Amino acid sequence: MKIAVASGKGGTGKTTISIALAESAPCEVFLLDCDVEEPNSGLFLYKDTGEKKEVSVLIPKVDESLCTACGVCSAFCQFNALACVGKYALVFPELCHSCGGCAIVCPVKAITEVPSVIGEKTVYSVQRKDKSPLHFIEGRLSIGKAMSPPLIRSVKKEAEDTIQNDPSLKNSITIIDCPPGTSCPMGTAVSGCDFTVLVTEPTPFGLHDLKIAVETVRKMSIPFGIIINRSTAGDDRVVRYCEKEGIKILLQVPEDMRIAQGYSRGMSLISSVPEYEKEFQSVLAYIASSVPAKEGL
Amino acid sequence: MKIALSATGKNNTDMVDQRFGRAAFFVVYDTETDSFTAFDNEQNLNAAQGAGIQSAQNVVKTGAETVITGHTGPKAFKVLEAAGVLIYLAPSVSLSEAIEKFKKGELTKIDNADVEGHWV
Numbered sequence: 271m272k273i274a275v276a277s278g279k280g281g282t283g284k285t286t287i288s289i290a291l292a293e294s295a296p297c298e299v300f301l302l303d304c305d306v307e308e309p310n311s312g313l314f315l316y317k318d319t320g321e322k323k324e325v326s327v328l329i330p331k332v333d334e335s336l337c338t339a340c341g342v343c344s345a346f347c348q349f350n351a352l353a354c355v356g357k358y359a360l361v362f363p364e365l366c367h368s369c370g371g372c373a374i375v376c377p378v379k380a381i382t383e384v385p386s387v388i389g390e391k392t393v394y395s396v397q398r399k400d401k402s403p404l405h406f407i408e409g410r411l412s413i414g415k416a417m418s419p420p421l422i423r424s425v426k427k428e429a430e431d432t433i434q435n436d437p438s439l440k441n442s443i444t445i446i447d448c449p450p451g452t453s454c455p456m457g458t459a460v461s462g463c464d465f466t467v468l469v470t471e472p473t474p475f476g477l478h479d480l481k482i483a484v485e486t487v488r489k490m491s492i493p494f495g496i497i498i499n500r501s502t503a504g505d506d507r508v509v510r511y512c513e514k515e516g517i518k519i520l521l522q523v524p525e526d527m528r529i530a531q532g533y534s535r536g537m538s539l540i541s542s543v544p545e546y547e548k549e550f551q552s553v554l555a556y557i558a559s560s561v562p563a564k565e566g567l
Numbered sequence: 568m569k570i571a572l573s574a575t576g577k578n579n580t581d582m583v584d585q586r587f588g589r590a591a592f593f594v595v596y597d598t599e600t601d602s603f604t605a606f607d608n609e610q611n612l613n614a615a616q617g618a619g620i621q622s623a624q625n626v627v628k629t630g631a632e633t634v635i636t637g638h639t640g641p642k643a644f645k646v647l648e649a650a651g652v653l654i655y656l657a658p659s660v661s662l663s664e665a666i667e668k669f670k671k672g673e674l675t676k677i678d679n680a681d682v683e684g685h686w687v
């Protein structure tokens with residue numbers, strides 16, 4: 271079972287909630303930090319040294335001796351990543367979406383696809399108290415790179431392959447800490463999940479961006495519910511919205527000095543306030559019961 | 568010689584568009600015939616990305632050897648440079664004024680992009 275933890279607005283507590291769910295899960299659990307532009311789940315986890323792998327995408331390389339600057343590739347490219355002026359085609363790798371079309375349409379076979387490193391993924395094992403270790407995979411986009419979706423897909427695939435190759439992980443839960451917003455990175459992280467937890471805060475900004483996130487997951491036909499973080503810090507506008515829209519509120523986490531103090535010391539929500547474990551286990555049980563025709567917890 | 572100007576409109580009384588890639592129009596001035604031809608740049612104005620690259624490519628296709636614009640970012644500059652097009656910067660004046668200034672040698676030629684991408 272795959273659960274995405276997303277939000278419209280940034281800074282609502284996706285990472286805090288993701289880690290709380292992963293630490294509470296009474297079974298084998300994967301935590302994927304797919305917020306690859308600013309991964310921070312790892313800051314709150316006592317990890318081992320991990321196993322790092324580079325992640326690449328394919329970009330075109332033009333053989334200048336073969337290229338006739340005919341312009342077929344640049345006319346084909348929907349992302350303006352190629353320009354044909356002068357003697358040969360110019361490549362702008364930062365705009366390339368790695369579709370490979372230019373290499374196919376080139377009439378003189380002057381284009382080959384070569385790997386270009388965009389980031390890395392690291393597989394860690396994190397000890398959990400009285401439970402099986404947490405499988406933690408972090409994606410980290412290289413500085414200056416803009417294409418996060420291929421890296422996010424690679425992080426998700428790493429977990430999927432591991433689960434597929436080990437029968438004992440068949441009933442595991444995967445928690446995905448998603449990037450904020452509702453554009454391609456968020457869509458890529460949420461895509462294919464069985465359920466999405468939308469984390470919000472009870473403020474005008476929180477509600478405004480929550481509505482956009484709700485529209486997005488509805489369009490993607492992914493069942494979802496809401497966790498209101500710092501629920502006592504604002505007003506009841508999110509609750510009223512959810513009642514009106516018939517959206518399930520999974521949990522409300524009140525503003526709590528103990529959580530803030532723990533956070534500032536790099537402690538997870540559950541380590542700071544252990545009594546919340548039961549609440550998050552109930553959330554997981556609800557999600558498992560609402561996800562149709564899949565293995566439960 | 569043909570000179571391509573980034574323009575806010577189609578006429579020589581319209582202004583030099585300070586943006587290159589996302590200029591509203593390109594107006595090509597032919598010094599031999601003293602005539603103006605306008606090209607709509609709406610497709611690149613609304614492009615998700617690569618507006619400078621595509622605009623530069625279109626300018627090269629018009630046969631222009633010189634560009635007069637407000638500012639040029641790194642990608643547009645790279646394409647224009649590869650095509651051997653010279654780039655001169657003009658303030659926000661009318662196209663005919665910009666051409667006058669160019670003829671008098673009052674415009675600055677640039678050898679590098681003068682702004683970052685997405686500068687506006």
